[in-house]
Amino acid sequence: MENINPEIKEVVRTDRTLEDNAFIEEIEDEIDTEEVFDLIRDITDPEHPLTLEQLNVVKKQQISVENKRRLIKVEFTPTIPHCSMSTIIGLCIRVRLMRSLPNRWKVDVKIFPGTHQSEDALNKQLNDKERCIAALENPALRKVVNRCLEDCD
Protein backbone atom coordinates (compact mmCIF):
# COMPACT_ATOMS: atom_id res chain seq x y z
CA MET A 1 0.00 0.00 0.00
CA GLU A 2 1.44 3.34 -1.05
CA ASN A 3 -0.58 5.91 0.79
CA ILE A 4 -1.07 4.42 4.26
CA ASN A 5 -2.88 7.29 5.80
CA PRO A 6 -4.98 9.14 3.24
CA GLU A 7 -7.05 12.19 4.10
CA ILE A 8 -10.69 11.27 4.47
CA LYS A 9 -13.53 13.60 3.65
CA GLU A 10 -16.74 13.72 5.67
CA VAL A 11 -19.48 12.74 3.24
CA VAL A 12 -22.82 14.49 3.53
CA ARG A 13 -25.72 13.12 1.51
CA THR A 14 -28.47 15.41 0.35
CA ASP A 15 -31.28 13.62 -1.43
CA ARG A 16 -32.76 15.35 -4.39
CA THR A 17 -36.18 16.86 -4.01
CA LEU A 18 -39.12 15.21 -5.73
CA GLU A 19 -39.46 18.06 -8.22
CA ASP A 20 -35.90 17.51 -9.34
CA ASN A 21 -36.43 13.81 -10.03
CA ALA A 22 -39.63 14.40 -11.94
CA PHE A 23 -37.81 16.89 -14.09
CA ILE A 24 -35.08 14.37 -14.90
CA GLU A 25 -37.51 11.63 -15.89
CA GLU A 26 -39.26 13.92 -18.30
CA ILE A 27 -36.15 14.76 -20.25
CA GLU A 28 -34.49 11.38 -20.13
CA ASP A 29 -31.78 12.32 -22.56
CA GLU A 30 -30.45 15.10 -20.37
CA ILE A 31 -27.88 14.36 -17.71
CA ASP A 32 -26.32 16.71 -15.20
CA THR A 33 -23.07 16.68 -13.22
CA GLU A 34 -24.91 15.59 -10.08
CA GLU A 35 -26.19 12.43 -11.76
CA VAL A 36 -22.74 11.60 -13.07
CA PHE A 37 -21.29 12.20 -9.62
CA ASP A 38 -23.92 9.89 -8.09
CA LEU A 39 -22.78 7.14 -10.43
CA ILE A 40 -19.11 7.30 -9.46
CA ARG A 41 -18.99 8.59 -5.85
CA ASP A 42 -19.38 5.10 -4.31
CA ILE A 43 -16.66 3.38 -6.32
CA THR A 44 -14.34 1.79 -3.76
CA ASP A 45 -10.64 2.62 -3.82
CA PRO A 46 -8.55 -0.40 -4.93
CA GLU A 47 -6.39 -0.13 -1.78
CA HIS A 48 -8.58 1.31 0.98
CA PRO A 49 -12.06 0.34 2.17
CA LEU A 50 -13.12 3.89 1.33
CA THR A 51 -15.03 5.45 -1.53
CA LEU A 52 -13.53 7.74 -4.15
CA GLU A 53 -15.69 10.51 -2.70
CA GLN A 54 -14.38 9.95 0.83
CA LEU A 55 -10.82 10.08 -0.50
CA ASN A 56 -11.60 13.26 -2.45
CA VAL A 57 -10.50 11.52 -5.64
CA VAL A 58 -13.74 12.51 -7.38
CA LYS A 59 -15.58 15.79 -6.87
CA LYS A 60 -18.75 17.18 -8.39
CA GLN A 61 -16.98 20.32 -9.54
CA GLN A 62 -14.49 18.21 -11.53
CA ILE A 63 -17.23 16.81 -13.75
CA SER A 64 -18.56 18.57 -16.81
CA VAL A 65 -21.48 17.57 -19.03
CA GLU A 66 -22.27 18.87 -22.49
CA ASN A 67 -25.76 17.58 -23.23
CA LYS A 68 -25.86 18.79 -26.80
CA ARG A 69 -22.82 16.72 -27.78
CA ARG A 70 -23.59 14.01 -25.17
CA LEU A 71 -20.14 14.53 -23.77
CA ILE A 72 -19.06 13.81 -20.20
CA LYS A 73 -15.66 14.77 -18.84
CA VAL A 74 -14.53 13.48 -15.46
CA GLU A 75 -11.31 14.67 -13.88
CA PHE A 76 -10.03 12.80 -10.85
CA THR A 77 -7.33 13.58 -8.31
CA PRO A 78 -4.97 10.76 -7.29
CA THR A 79 -4.30 10.77 -3.53
CA ILE A 80 -0.55 11.04 -4.16
CA PRO A 81 1.30 12.28 -7.30
CA HIS A 82 2.97 8.92 -7.99
CA CYS A 83 -0.05 6.74 -7.24
CA SER A 84 0.32 3.52 -9.26
CA MET A 85 -3.37 2.75 -8.73
CA SER A 86 -4.44 5.70 -10.91
CA THR A 87 -4.88 3.52 -14.00
CA ILE A 88 -7.22 1.18 -12.11
CA ILE A 89 -9.17 4.10 -10.62
CA GLY A 90 -9.55 5.73 -14.03
CA LEU A 91 -10.59 2.41 -15.55
CA CYS A 92 -13.21 1.93 -12.80
CA ILE A 93 -14.70 5.36 -13.49
CA ARG A 94 -14.81 4.65 -17.22
CA VAL A 95 -16.35 1.18 -16.77
CA ARG A 96 -18.93 2.45 -14.29
CA LEU A 97 -20.07 5.16 -16.71
CA MET A 98 -19.91 2.79 -19.71
CA ARG A 99 -22.17 0.28 -17.94
CA SER A 100 -24.63 2.89 -16.66
CA LEU A 101 -25.11 5.15 -19.67
CA PRO A 102 -26.37 4.49 -23.21
CA ASN A 103 -23.32 4.13 -25.47
CA ARG A 104 -24.12 7.25 -27.44
CA TRP A 105 -22.66 9.13 -24.48
CA LYS A 106 -18.98 9.93 -24.89
CA VAL A 107 -16.83 9.83 -21.79
CA ASP A 108 -13.41 11.40 -21.28
CA VAL A 109 -11.64 10.43 -18.05
CA LYS A 110 -8.61 12.51 -17.15
CA ILE A 111 -6.25 13.27 -14.29
CA PHE A 112 -6.98 16.65 -12.67
CA PRO A 113 -4.20 18.80 -14.16
CA GLY A 114 -1.00 18.85 -12.11
CA THR A 115 -1.88 16.05 -9.69
CA HIS A 116 0.12 13.13 -11.11
CA GLN A 117 3.67 12.92 -12.37
CA SER A 118 2.72 10.73 -15.36
CA GLU A 119 -0.37 12.75 -16.22
CA ASP A 120 0.02 12.71 -20.02
CA ALA A 121 0.76 8.99 -20.28
CA LEU A 122 -2.16 8.14 -18.00
CA ASN A 123 -4.57 10.38 -19.90
CA LYS A 124 -3.55 8.76 -23.16
CA GLN A 125 -3.98 5.25 -21.78
CA LEU A 126 -7.33 5.93 -20.09
CA ASN A 127 -8.79 7.40 -23.25
CA ASP A 128 -7.62 4.71 -25.65
CA LYS A 129 -10.73 2.57 -25.87
CA GLU A 130 -8.94 -0.40 -27.38
CA ARG A 131 -6.52 -0.56 -24.45
CA CYS A 132 -9.31 -0.19 -21.89
CA ILE A 133 -11.41 -2.91 -23.52
CA ALA A 134 -8.46 -5.28 -23.89
CA ALA A 135 -7.56 -4.69 -20.23
CA LEU A 136 -11.08 -5.65 -19.20
CA GLU A 137 -10.75 -8.96 -21.06
CA ASN A 138 -7.95 -9.78 -18.62
CA PRO A 139 -9.67 -11.86 -15.89
CA ALA A 140 -7.45 -10.65 -13.02
CA LEU A 141 -7.93 -7.00 -13.87
CA ARG A 142 -11.65 -7.40 -14.45
CA LYS A 143 -11.93 -8.94 -10.99
CA VAL A 144 -10.22 -5.93 -9.40
CA VAL A 145 -12.46 -3.50 -11.29
CA ASN A 146 -15.63 -5.42 -10.42
CA ARG A 147 -14.66 -5.47 -6.75
CA CYS A 148 -14.22 -1.68 -6.77
CA LEU A 149 -17.66 -1.32 -8.36
CA GLU A 150 -19.43 -3.73 -5.99
CA ASP A 151 -20.87 -1.07 -3.71
CA CYS A 152 -22.23 1.15 -6.45
CA ASP A 153 -26.03 1.25 -7.03
Next chain:
Amino acid sequence: GGRLEEVACLSGHEERIWNANWSPCGKYLATASADKTVRIWREIPGQSGKWECCSLLEGTHNRTVREVEWSPDGKFLATASFDATTYIWAADRSEITPLLPLEGHENEVKSVSWDATSRSLATSGRDKSVWIWQLEPDGEWEVVSVLHGHSQDVKSVQWHPKRECLLSASYDDTIRVWKEGDDDWYCSETLKGHTGTVWETSFCGDGAHFVSCSDDKTLRFWRRSAVKGIPNAFRWESVSIVGDEHLRTIFSVDWNKSNGLIATGDGDNHVRVFQMDAVWGLDSDTPQVVAVARDSDTHTGDVNCVRWNPVHADMLVSVSDDCTARIWRYVPPS
Protein backbone atom coordinates in the same frame (compact mmCIF):
# COMPACT_ATOMS: atom_id res chain seq x y z
CA GLY B 1 -22.09 18.10 -51.76
CA GLY B 2 -23.08 14.47 -52.17
CA ARG B 3 -24.91 12.32 -49.67
CA LEU B 4 -24.83 8.93 -48.03
CA GLU B 5 -27.96 6.81 -48.39
CA GLU B 6 -28.41 3.89 -46.06
CA VAL B 7 -28.97 0.68 -48.03
CA ALA B 8 -29.10 -1.84 -45.18
CA CYS B 9 -28.48 -2.25 -41.47
CA LEU B 10 -27.02 -5.62 -40.44
CA SER B 11 -27.77 -6.86 -36.94
CA GLY B 12 -26.59 -10.09 -35.36
CA HIS B 13 -23.35 -9.42 -33.52
CA GLU B 14 -23.84 -9.34 -29.77
CA GLU B 15 -21.03 -6.93 -28.99
CA ARG B 16 -19.19 -4.07 -30.66
CA ILE B 17 -17.97 -4.65 -34.19
CA TRP B 18 -14.35 -3.63 -34.62
CA ASN B 19 -13.62 -4.28 -38.26
CA ALA B 20 -15.06 -5.20 -41.67
CA ASN B 21 -13.68 -6.16 -45.04
CA TRP B 22 -15.16 -7.10 -48.43
CA SER B 23 -14.30 -10.19 -50.41
CA PRO B 24 -12.35 -9.29 -53.60
CA CYS B 25 -15.43 -10.14 -55.70
CA GLY B 26 -17.40 -7.52 -53.75
CA LYS B 27 -20.20 -9.97 -52.88
CA TYR B 28 -19.35 -10.95 -49.34
CA LEU B 29 -18.70 -8.86 -46.28
CA ALA B 30 -16.81 -10.16 -43.24
CA THR B 31 -17.23 -8.45 -39.86
CA ALA B 32 -15.13 -9.01 -36.70
CA SER B 33 -16.56 -8.47 -33.25
CA ALA B 34 -15.86 -8.40 -29.52
CA ASP B 35 -18.38 -11.28 -29.30
CA LYS B 36 -15.43 -13.48 -30.46
CA THR B 37 -17.07 -14.28 -33.79
CA VAL B 38 -16.80 -13.32 -37.44
CA ARG B 39 -19.93 -13.03 -39.54
CA ILE B 40 -20.15 -13.25 -43.32
CA TRP B 41 -22.95 -11.29 -44.97
CA ARG B 42 -24.32 -11.05 -48.49
CA GLU B 43 -27.17 -9.45 -50.35
CA ILE B 44 -29.89 -12.07 -50.78
CA PRO B 45 -29.86 -13.07 -54.46
CA GLY B 46 -32.79 -11.52 -56.31
CA GLN B 47 -33.74 -9.30 -53.36
CA SER B 48 -32.08 -5.96 -53.83
CA GLY B 49 -31.36 -4.17 -50.57
CA LYS B 50 -32.02 -7.27 -48.41
CA TRP B 51 -28.98 -8.71 -46.67
CA GLU B 52 -28.44 -11.86 -44.66
CA CYS B 53 -25.76 -13.39 -42.48
CA CYS B 54 -24.76 -16.46 -44.51
CA SER B 55 -22.03 -17.75 -42.21
CA LEU B 56 -21.05 -17.48 -38.55
CA LEU B 57 -17.45 -18.30 -37.67
CA GLU B 58 -17.37 -19.10 -33.97
CA GLY B 59 -15.52 -21.24 -31.46
CA THR B 60 -12.07 -20.52 -32.87
CA HIS B 61 -11.00 -17.35 -31.07
CA ASN B 62 -11.57 -17.08 -27.33
CA ARG B 63 -11.28 -13.29 -27.13
CA THR B 64 -12.24 -10.27 -29.24
CA VAL B 65 -11.68 -10.67 -32.98
CA ARG B 66 -10.05 -7.36 -33.80
CA GLU B 67 -9.64 -7.58 -37.59
CA VAL B 68 -10.63 -9.74 -40.53
CA GLU B 69 -9.28 -9.56 -44.08
CA TRP B 70 -9.69 -11.63 -47.28
CA SER B 71 -6.63 -12.46 -49.34
CA PRO B 72 -6.68 -10.62 -52.70
CA ASP B 73 -7.05 -13.97 -54.54
CA GLY B 74 -10.13 -14.77 -52.46
CA LYS B 75 -8.76 -18.11 -51.25
CA PHE B 76 -8.11 -17.20 -47.63
CA LEU B 77 -9.43 -15.20 -44.75
CA ALA B 78 -7.20 -14.01 -41.91
CA THR B 79 -8.47 -13.01 -38.46
CA ALA B 80 -6.46 -11.18 -35.78
CA SER B 81 -7.55 -11.60 -32.18
CA PHE B 82 -6.86 -10.32 -28.68
CA ASP B 83 -6.23 -14.03 -27.86
CA ALA B 84 -2.69 -13.54 -29.31
CA THR B 85 -3.32 -15.60 -32.44
CA THR B 86 -3.96 -14.86 -36.09
CA TYR B 87 -6.05 -17.53 -37.80
CA ILE B 88 -5.90 -18.50 -41.45
CA TRP B 89 -9.18 -19.75 -42.93
CA ALA B 90 -9.87 -21.51 -46.22
CA ALA B 91 -12.42 -19.38 -48.05
CA ASP B 92 -12.55 -21.08 -51.44
CA ARG B 93 -14.90 -23.89 -50.42
CA SER B 94 -18.63 -23.98 -49.80
CA GLU B 95 -17.92 -23.43 -46.12
CA ILE B 96 -15.25 -21.22 -44.59
CA THR B 97 -13.06 -23.49 -42.42
CA PRO B 98 -10.20 -22.71 -40.03
CA LEU B 99 -6.84 -23.96 -41.30
CA LEU B 100 -4.23 -23.00 -38.73
CA PRO B 101 -3.26 -20.38 -36.18
CA LEU B 102 -0.18 -18.18 -36.52
CA GLU B 103 1.33 -17.95 -33.07
CA GLY B 104 4.12 -15.68 -31.93
CA HIS B 105 2.76 -12.39 -30.66
CA GLU B 106 3.01 -12.14 -26.88
CA ASN B 107 -0.53 -10.81 -26.41
CA GLU B 108 -3.27 -8.98 -28.32
CA VAL B 109 -2.93 -9.05 -32.11
CA LYS B 110 -4.47 -5.83 -33.37
CA SER B 111 -4.09 -5.92 -37.11
CA VAL B 112 -3.55 -8.19 -40.09
CA SER B 113 -2.88 -7.26 -43.72
CA TRP B 114 -2.41 -9.36 -46.88
CA ASP B 115 0.10 -8.33 -49.52
CA ALA B 116 -0.86 -8.13 -53.19
CA THR B 117 0.38 -11.66 -53.95
CA SER B 118 -1.81 -13.33 -51.27
CA ARG B 119 1.33 -15.17 -50.13
CA SER B 120 2.53 -12.82 -47.38
CA LEU B 121 0.84 -11.49 -44.29
CA ALA B 122 1.78 -8.79 -41.84
CA THR B 123 0.48 -8.71 -38.27
CA SER B 124 0.98 -6.26 -35.41
CA GLY B 125 0.06 -6.06 -31.76
CA ARG B 126 0.33 -4.77 -28.27
CA ASP B 127 3.83 -6.28 -27.96
CA LYS B 128 5.07 -3.36 -30.14
CA SER B 129 6.21 -5.66 -32.92
CA VAL B 130 5.30 -6.23 -36.55
CA TRP B 131 5.56 -9.78 -37.93
CA ILE B 132 5.84 -10.82 -41.56
CA TRP B 133 4.66 -14.31 -42.47
CA GLN B 134 4.95 -16.20 -45.73
CA LEU B 135 3.02 -19.11 -47.19
CA GLU B 136 5.38 -21.92 -48.16
CA PRO B 137 4.65 -24.36 -51.04
CA ASP B 138 3.84 -27.10 -48.48
CA GLY B 139 1.02 -24.99 -47.03
CA GLU B 140 2.93 -24.03 -43.89
CA TRP B 141 3.36 -20.42 -42.81
CA GLU B 142 6.91 -19.31 -41.99
CA VAL B 143 7.95 -16.26 -40.00
CA VAL B 144 10.01 -14.14 -42.37
CA SER B 145 10.78 -11.30 -40.01
CA VAL B 146 9.92 -9.82 -36.61
CA LEU B 147 10.26 -6.06 -36.74
CA HIS B 148 10.96 -3.95 -33.68
CA GLY B 149 11.11 -0.18 -33.63
CA HIS B 150 7.84 1.19 -32.32
CA SER B 151 7.99 2.18 -28.66
CA GLN B 152 4.30 1.37 -28.05
CA ASP B 153 1.58 -0.95 -29.34
CA VAL B 154 1.11 -1.10 -33.09
CA LYS B 155 -2.50 -0.36 -34.00
CA SER B 156 -2.45 -1.34 -37.65
CA VAL B 157 -0.40 -2.60 -40.57
CA GLN B 158 -1.05 -1.94 -44.25
CA TRP B 159 0.75 -3.21 -47.34
CA HIS B 160 1.50 -0.95 -50.28
CA PRO B 161 -0.73 -2.08 -53.22
CA LYS B 162 2.36 -3.13 -55.19
CA ARG B 163 4.26 -4.44 -52.18
CA GLU B 164 6.91 -1.71 -52.30
CA CYS B 165 6.69 -1.24 -48.56
CA LEU B 166 4.65 -1.93 -45.43
CA LEU B 167 3.23 0.77 -43.15
CA SER B 168 2.67 0.37 -39.42
CA ALA B 169 0.71 2.89 -37.33
CA SER B 170 1.21 3.14 -33.59
CA TYR B 171 0.17 4.42 -30.18
CA ASP B 172 3.62 6.09 -30.17
CA ASP B 173 2.12 8.69 -32.60
CA THR B 174 4.35 7.64 -35.53
CA ILE B 175 4.03 5.68 -38.75
CA ARG B 176 6.92 3.43 -39.72
CA VAL B 177 7.78 2.45 -43.28
CA TRP B 178 9.32 -1.02 -43.64
CA LYS B 179 11.14 -2.29 -46.71
CA GLU B 180 12.68 -5.54 -47.79
CA GLY B 181 16.49 -5.34 -47.89
CA ASP B 182 19.04 -7.85 -49.18
CA ASP B 183 18.94 -9.89 -45.97
CA ASP B 184 15.98 -8.78 -44.00
CA TRP B 185 13.24 -6.23 -43.64
CA TYR B 186 14.24 -2.87 -42.16
CA CYS B 187 12.63 0.40 -41.13
CA SER B 188 13.38 2.91 -43.88
CA GLU B 189 11.55 5.85 -42.32
CA THR B 190 9.70 6.97 -39.21
CA LEU B 191 6.99 9.46 -40.12
CA LYS B 192 6.18 12.04 -37.47
CA GLY B 193 3.52 14.70 -37.50
CA HIS B 194 0.50 13.30 -35.72
CA THR B 195 0.20 14.40 -32.10
CA GLY B 196 -1.81 11.38 -30.96
CA THR B 197 -2.17 7.65 -31.61
CA VAL B 198 -2.21 6.82 -35.31
CA TRP B 199 -5.06 4.34 -35.82
CA GLU B 200 -4.97 3.44 -39.49
CA THR B 201 -3.48 4.17 -42.91
CA SER B 202 -4.81 3.66 -46.43
CA PHE B 203 -3.13 3.90 -49.83
CA CYS B 204 -4.65 5.42 -52.94
CA GLY B 205 -5.03 3.18 -56.01
CA ASP B 206 -1.56 3.64 -57.50
CA GLY B 207 0.26 3.75 -54.18
CA ALA B 208 1.81 7.19 -54.73
CA HIS B 209 -0.08 8.64 -51.76
CA PHE B 210 -1.52 7.43 -48.52
CA VAL B 211 -3.67 8.89 -45.79
CA SER B 212 -3.44 8.36 -42.01
CA CYS B 213 -5.99 9.01 -39.26
CA SER B 214 -5.39 9.75 -35.62
CA ASP B 215 -6.56 10.40 -32.11
CA ASP B 216 -5.43 14.00 -32.77
CA LYS B 217 -8.65 14.33 -34.86
CA THR B 218 -6.76 14.97 -38.10
CA LEU B 219 -6.23 13.19 -41.39
CA ARG B 220 -2.76 13.53 -42.89
CA PHE B 221 -1.97 12.97 -46.56
CA TRP B 222 1.49 11.71 -47.45
CA ARG B 223 3.16 11.70 -50.86
CA ARG B 224 5.98 9.57 -52.19
CA SER B 225 8.81 11.83 -53.37
CA ALA B 226 12.03 10.98 -55.13
CA VAL B 227 15.20 11.51 -53.12
CA LYS B 228 17.51 13.86 -55.04
CA GLY B 229 20.71 12.24 -56.22
CA ILE B 230 19.72 8.66 -55.37
CA PRO B 231 18.01 6.78 -58.20
CA ASN B 232 14.92 4.74 -57.27
CA ALA B 233 14.98 6.04 -53.71
CA PHE B 234 11.96 7.76 -52.27
CA ARG B 235 10.67 9.11 -49.00
CA TRP B 236 7.22 10.06 -47.78
CA GLU B 237 6.33 13.66 -47.02
CA SER B 238 3.24 15.11 -45.42
CA VAL B 239 1.48 17.27 -48.01
CA SER B 240 -1.83 18.21 -46.43
CA ILE B 241 -3.90 17.94 -43.30
CA VAL B 242 -7.64 17.84 -42.71
CA GLY B 243 -7.93 19.24 -39.20
CA ASP B 244 -11.28 20.91 -38.78
CA GLU B 245 -13.86 18.27 -39.66
CA HIS B 246 -13.69 15.61 -36.94
CA LEU B 247 -14.61 16.32 -33.32
CA ARG B 248 -13.25 13.12 -31.78
CA THR B 249 -10.76 10.32 -32.53
CA ILE B 250 -10.73 9.11 -36.15
CA PHE B 251 -10.58 5.32 -35.89
CA SER B 252 -10.66 4.40 -39.54
CA VAL B 253 -9.90 5.73 -43.00
CA ASP B 254 -10.30 4.06 -46.39
CA TRP B 255 -9.22 5.43 -49.76
CA ASN B 256 -11.46 4.25 -52.60
CA LYS B 257 -9.17 2.59 -55.15
CA SER B 258 -11.37 3.39 -58.16
CA ASN B 259 -12.90 6.82 -57.61
CA GLY B 260 -10.49 8.41 -55.14
CA LEU B 261 -13.10 9.17 -52.47
CA ILE B 262 -11.90 8.95 -48.88
CA ALA B 263 -14.19 7.67 -46.12
CA THR B 264 -13.65 8.04 -42.36
CA GLY B 265 -15.26 6.59 -39.23
CA ASP B 266 -14.93 8.43 -35.94
CA GLY B 267 -15.60 8.49 -32.22
CA ASP B 268 -18.43 10.95 -32.76
CA ASN B 269 -20.56 8.21 -34.42
CA HIS B 270 -20.08 9.62 -37.91
CA VAL B 271 -19.19 8.35 -41.34
CA ARG B 272 -17.76 11.06 -43.59
CA VAL B 273 -16.65 11.21 -47.19
CA PHE B 274 -13.94 13.47 -48.59
CA GLN B 275 -12.55 14.11 -52.01
CA MET B 276 -9.55 15.83 -53.54
CA ASP B 277 -10.44 19.26 -54.84
CA ALA B 278 -10.56 19.15 -58.64
CA VAL B 279 -8.27 22.15 -59.07
CA TRP B 280 -5.79 21.34 -56.31
CA GLY B 281 -5.80 17.60 -56.80
CA LEU B 282 -3.28 14.89 -56.08
CA ASP B 283 -0.62 16.22 -58.43
CA SER B 284 -0.45 19.59 -56.75
CA ASP B 285 2.15 20.38 -54.11
CA THR B 286 -0.58 21.13 -51.62
CA PRO B 287 -3.56 18.93 -52.48
CA GLN B 288 -6.79 20.27 -51.02
CA VAL B 289 -9.21 17.79 -49.53
CA VAL B 290 -12.84 18.75 -49.11
CA ALA B 291 -15.71 17.12 -47.20
CA VAL B 292 -18.46 16.01 -49.58
CA ALA B 293 -20.86 13.97 -47.44
CA ARG B 294 -21.71 12.92 -43.92
CA ASP B 295 -24.20 10.39 -42.59
CA SER B 296 -27.13 11.67 -40.57
CA ASP B 297 -26.10 10.43 -37.11
CA THR B 298 -27.35 6.90 -37.69
CA HIS B 299 -24.88 4.88 -35.66
CA THR B 300 -25.42 5.21 -31.91
CA GLY B 301 -21.81 4.42 -31.00
CA ASP B 302 -18.25 4.98 -32.21
CA VAL B 303 -17.67 4.04 -35.85
CA ASN B 304 -14.68 1.68 -35.69
CA CYS B 305 -14.15 0.87 -39.35
CA VAL B 306 -15.21 1.98 -42.83
CA ARG B 307 -14.48 0.11 -46.07
CA TRP B 308 -15.39 0.79 -49.71
CA ASN B 309 -16.61 -2.15 -51.76
CA PRO B 310 -13.83 -3.08 -54.23
CA VAL B 311 -16.27 -3.79 -57.07
CA HIS B 312 -19.24 -1.51 -56.45
CA ALA B 313 -17.29 1.72 -56.04
CA ASP B 314 -20.15 3.74 -54.54
CA MET B 315 -20.87 1.16 -51.80
CA LEU B 316 -19.47 1.64 -48.32
CA VAL B 317 -19.75 -0.30 -45.06
CA SER B 318 -19.38 1.10 -41.56
CA VAL B 319 -19.27 -0.89 -38.30
CA SER B 320 -19.82 0.38 -34.81
CA ASP B 321 -19.89 0.01 -31.04
CA ASP B 322 -23.69 -0.12 -31.50
CA CYS B 323 -23.21 -3.74 -32.77
CA THR B 324 -24.49 -2.99 -36.27
CA ALA B 325 -22.89 -2.85 -39.69
CA ARG B 326 -24.44 -0.40 -42.13
CA ILE B 327 -24.22 -0.46 -45.88
CA TRP B 328 -24.28 2.94 -47.57
CA ARG B 329 -24.48 4.21 -51.12
CA TYR B 330 -22.59 7.39 -51.87
CA VAL B 331 -24.63 9.64 -54.16
CA PRO B 332 -22.53 12.35 -55.79
CA PRO B 333 -23.86 15.91 -56.12
CA SER B 334 -26.18 16.16 -59.11
